[in-house]
Amino acid sequence: MRKFFPVEELARDSRFTQINMRQAQADPRTALVGPNAARRAKTNRLTPSRPDASEAARALMHGIFVGEIQALEGAGRTCHDFETATGSNSAAGTETDSVPFALKLDMARQAWDESRHVEISVKLGEWMGAEIGQFAENTVLFEAACSTDPVMRLAGVNRALEGLAIDVFTTMKEFGEVAGDPFLGFCEDWMLADEVTHVKMGSDWLRKVTENDPERRARALEFQSIVDKLFSFGGTRSESSDSPIGLARRFRELAGFTSDEVDEIADVSLAALEDRKAFAAAAMSSSGMSSSGMAADE
Amino acid sequence: MADPYKPRTPFAPWDRRQLPGLFDVEESARRIGNYKWAEMKLFETLGGWVATVPELDVKMRLGTHCYHHAWHAELWHKRLPELREMNPDRLTKPANDAMVRFIEALSEPEAAEQTIEKLVGVYRVFIPHFIAAYTFHRNNTSEITDAPTIRSLNFALHDELEDWRDGEMLLQSLIETPAEVDRAAAHQARLEKIMLEAGGIAGPGSIGVE
Numbered sequence: 270m271r272k273f274f275p276v277e278e279l280a281r282d283s284r285f286t287q288i289n290m291r292q293a294q295a296d297p298r299t300a301l302v303g304p305n306a307a308r309r310a311k312t313n314r315l316t317p318s319r320p321d322a323s324e325a326a327r328a329l330m331h332g333i334f335v336g337e338i339q340a341l342e343g344a345g346r347t348c349h350d351f352e353t354a355t356g357s358n359s360a361a362g363t364e365t366d367s368v369p370f371a372l373k374l375d376m377a378r379q380a381w382d383e384s385r386h387v388e389i390s391v392k393l394g395e396w397m398g399a400e401i402g403q404f405a406e407n408t409v410l411f412e413a414a415c416s417t418d419p420v421m422r423l424a425g426v427n428r429a430l431e432g433l434a435i436d437v438f439t440t441m442k443e444f445g446e447v448a449g450d451p452f453l454g455f456c457e458d459w460m461l462a463d464e465v466t467h468v469k470m471g472s473d474w475l476r477k478v479t480e481n482d483p484e485r486r487a488r489a490l491e492f493q494s495i496v497d498k499l500f501s502f503g504g505t506r507s508e509s510s511d512s513p514i515g516l517a518r519r520f521r522e523l524a525g526f527t528s529d530e531v532d533e534i535a536d537v538s539l540a541a542l543e544d545r546k547a548f549a550a551a552a553m554s555s556s557g558m559s560s561s562g563m564a565a566d567e
Numbered sequence: 568m569a570d571p572y573k574p575r576t577p578f579a580p581w582d583r584r585q586l587p588g589l590f591d592v593e594e595s596a597r598r599i600g601n602y603k604w605a606e607m608k609l610f611e612t613l614g615g616w617v618a619t620v621p622e623l624d625v626k627m628r629l630g631t632h633c634y635h636h637a638w639h640a641e642l643w644h645k646r647l648p649e650l651r652e653m654n655p656d657r658l659t660k661p662a663n664d665a666m667v668r669f670i671e672a673l674s675e676p677e678a679a680e681q682t683i684e685k686l687v688g689v690y691r692v693f694i695p696h697f698i699a700a701y702t703f704h705r706n707n708t709s710e711i712t713d714a715p716t717i718r719s720l721n722f723a724l725h726d727e728l729e730d731w732r733d734g735e736m737l738l739q740s741l742i743e744t745p746a747e748v749d750r751a752a753a754h755q756a757r758l759e760k761i762m763l764e765a766g767g768i769a770g771p772g773s774i775g776v777e
Contacts, residue, residue, distance in 0.1 A: 270612070270619070270674050270677040280620050341627070341630045345614030349612065349614045373610075391623075
């Protein structure tokens with residue numbers, strides 16, 4: 270088996286359809302401008318009162334499901350792709366091709382947690398009326414787990430992606446509670462507890478492994494910032510009411526983020542939201558449709 | 568009320584544990600170093616395979632079992648210093664070269680169409696050999712002096728037996744044609760021959776027979 274597995278070869282059964290981030294953002298059903306925007310209420314936050322709440326919740330649950338599969342695959346690959354550091358290097362894993370034994374144990378633990386999350390997501394999806402493969406799978410999450418430097422994976426996956434999971438699960442938990450769903454809030458809260466642990470794992474290992482290598486730490490944090498913007502799903506997660514998913518400040522702080530770091534993610538997410546609106550407007554303009562959803566010549 | 572000062576036997580009549588055991592401290596540490604190495608290779612392989620198998624139920628089982636074997640490796644890692652091995656890396660090694668070749672052959676299948684080979688290697692060859700070596704160790708080491716190893720062996724054996732059942736049932740559900748029976752058997756035979764050469768997880772004598 271090769272070290273480093275390409276995202277294009279992720280193994281899936283025939284129900285799955287995979288797309289990249291640009292294809293996902295160009296989907297008019299999720300655009301923040303155009304005809305859908307006109308039909309939506311003042312706030313775009315996922316709440317039971319939204320006319321499209323059921324479908325939006327099913328789509329989000331399916332997104333969680335495929336995200337958990339990729340998180341499972343990423344954690345598993347980190348167990349496999351790097352040598353176990355030995356000798357004086359064993360505690361910190363300062364070489365880019367090796368990781369400490371204890372870090373691998375944490376990744377194996379995360380693989381088990383993500384397996385359970387896939388199981389939970391499948392059952393919740395069924396409960397909500399969704400089917401596996403009903404929505405496309407955006408593979409951007411696994412791409413962050415493909416770096417050849419384990420520290421980049423910690424930054425991109427454990428801190429950025431798992432951080433996003435904290436925000437998503439918090440939003441879904443609140444949605445379940447407001448909707449009076451007997452299972453949603455319960456399950457999301459359990460998954461949220463695991464995700465806080467995963468983010469803390471990432472924060473702790475990032476600090477430890479780069480303790481004596483400030484340049485490597487800076488590169489990793491820069492990568493995290495890029496991934497954070499990417500994982501903001503072009504504004505799907507931010508503190509603006511235009512975003513369906515909020516930013517879970519309290520849980521992020523429990524997971525080891527500083528207030529400054531959370532502020533930075535909030536800023537990045539808002540910027541991503543504006544980029545997304547501009548991108549969607551440009552896409553509609555090139556297809557001859559105005560941002561209000563009317564044909565340009567009408 | 569019974570007299571608390573009345574002398575009682577140190578070992579209750581139902582406690583039949585024996586002092587003698589087959590392994591001294593050095594031999595126990597050597598075996599445990601081999602177990603740790605083998606468990607590490609297994610959890611790394613299972614983790615790597617998760618992304619390569621299209622079957623969703625298999626994918627989730629591999630992720631779960633990956634952690635079981637990582638935890639076993641951790642148990643052995645913690646036991647080594649208690650057996651006077653202050654540098655656990657020194658004894659964390661394969662029993663012999665044949666074990667290295669076994670791991671290479673075990674982890675070789677990668678294609679999405681090779682789930683049967685992946686599962687056969689783990690659940691029809693590797694894990695049965697873990698069960699054999701752990702059972703021999705548990706039943707032959709001193710029940711009193713080596714009690715901490717026995718406790719870890721029992722935890723690990725519980726997982727191995729449960730995981731073996733999971734894996735075997737997955738295999739039975741995946742094998743649908745006579746040709747697939749042949750594929751599974753051929754891969755099992757190939758790996759068993761290398762394991763035979765290795766003599767088991769801890770080398771010759773893994774289950775007492777040299």
